[in-house]
Amino acid sequence: MTAPIVVEPVHSDLSEPRQRFVQCASPAGLHRMTYTEWGDPSNPHVLVCVHGLTRSARDFDKLAKAFAHEYRVVCPDVVGRGLSGWLADPRYYGVPQYVADMVTLIARLNVETVDWFGTSMGGLIGMALGGLPDSPVRKLLLNDVGPHIEPVALGRIGEYLGKPARFASLEEGVRRAAELAATFGPLSDAEWTSINTPLLRERDGAWTFHYDPAIATPFSSVTEEQAAAYEAFLWHSVASIASPVLVVRGEASDLLSRETVERMVKTGQSVTSVEIPGVGHAPAFLAEDQIAIARGFFLGGGSSGA
Template identity: 55%
Template sequence: MTEPRLKTVQCSSPAGLHRMAYKEWGDPANPRVLVCVHGVTRVSGDFDELARALCGDYRVVCPDVAGRGRSERLRDPSHYTVPQYVADMVTLVARVTAVGDESSVHWFGTSMGGLIGLILASLPDSPITRLVLNDIGPTLDPAAMARIGEYIGQDVRFPSFEAGARYVRDVSASFGPHSDAQWDKLARDVLVQQPDGQWTRHYDLGLAKPFAAITPQQAAQDQQMLWQAFDAIRCPTLLVRGGQSDLLSRATAEEMTRRGPKPRLVEFAGVGHAPTFVQPDQIAAARAFLLG
């Protein structure tokens, strides 16, 4: 079975240096690179199935965004913001495209990973030449954002992996139907055992600090900025929406299809925020767009 290579790259924040971990799948000399970036409390392991399906065509690169999984925590949690993540990804892209003459990448971003890709794709001379936005857009439902912000900062601990896995399954019900084995994998990717034997979620609770600092005025300014960035995107774009998503409304998704890159919209019924792309029909949709 194809297995990834585990690597790191050194990045910079205003508070100092930090190492960002990533998985690399496929031929290390393949100049065709697909970067897959996860949601706010998830990790690179979310893309294992998608990477296995596509690593014959791409070198698939899946980072743990700073503060998650194997990546180092930031010294100042106020830097857990999209601009910092964009800067980290510029460093990562420079690293992974250094093996070939091509400097372009394809990008698959789920939720937060989609916002990072949206901003990066909007910049002049962006390396992104094909973009998948998975259940994310410039206008985000305030109630859903508040729910996510509250969930992130909870210091929940579990006496066993099984207890933690039940919690992950409950809070991730919007991912839609999955087999028991798939739910187990989704939990194992984001739970870590502590020295005292308890299990916790595998990220820095400091991620909640920037969420708590957002004011309604800043949220409105951020939304305006994201629409401006979206309108500046010129590369082919696929917009994916969970049919029951509470974060990306159908109205916002439809407006996105009329603006900027005018993406094609694909919806998955029976799924909320966000499609996990471990299911064959979801993987097939990604493959068709990325390699089409």
């Protein structure tokens, strides 16, 4: 099971998480975005960690704990996931809304700049935000994602996204979530339990995944023209980011190709890359050697890539 969250700020133990929330707005109304915070709440050095499409902020518990003495680490549940609210109109489930929510979050944190760790969808949000004029993103780690997403990965995601799933027990749900995320790497049973338990909730005598099934609505309805325009926008973002960017690729990733990584390095102003052997999409950053990659990038000389 995951460690319990301490609701009120705790200054004596920086390794304990605190749960907070911020009110955000979409064209359809207000919604609540919950975030888990680690470290000294007065620390001006902030690391924002944003999860993948159907995951949660608690994927980053171990990473956050590892950085809690150097950073105030903030891990949001993107709207529609985890403990955050759901949008009244599912058409707004997409990167533009997520970027707007993150701008609201950063304003709440009352800091001028942030470092960013984005896994998959979290990396897309980071790319979009980082490429804007006067962006607050100081350093950007993209965990197994780029402007171009391989069609085979889109097909794989479409097979399960938003589909009904009910489990007789929490353990059954944890196992199913582990099957869907098997390419994260060879994790232990305890690690799968830790990161997958927050994805589930008990309702009407069964366990279900705790995200809004309607997040599949824009995913399944996007046209080829819209997809091409969005990819072009992200390539422009990569080219516009002057701050250091590290692209991390899982060796067996079906979502981020080596060709895309090479183009990102050539397109960007300060982009480096590293490939992690033995994993696919996306490295879980629970292993010490993976955490060391992030530490080298954020706290070292600016890059831990090749």
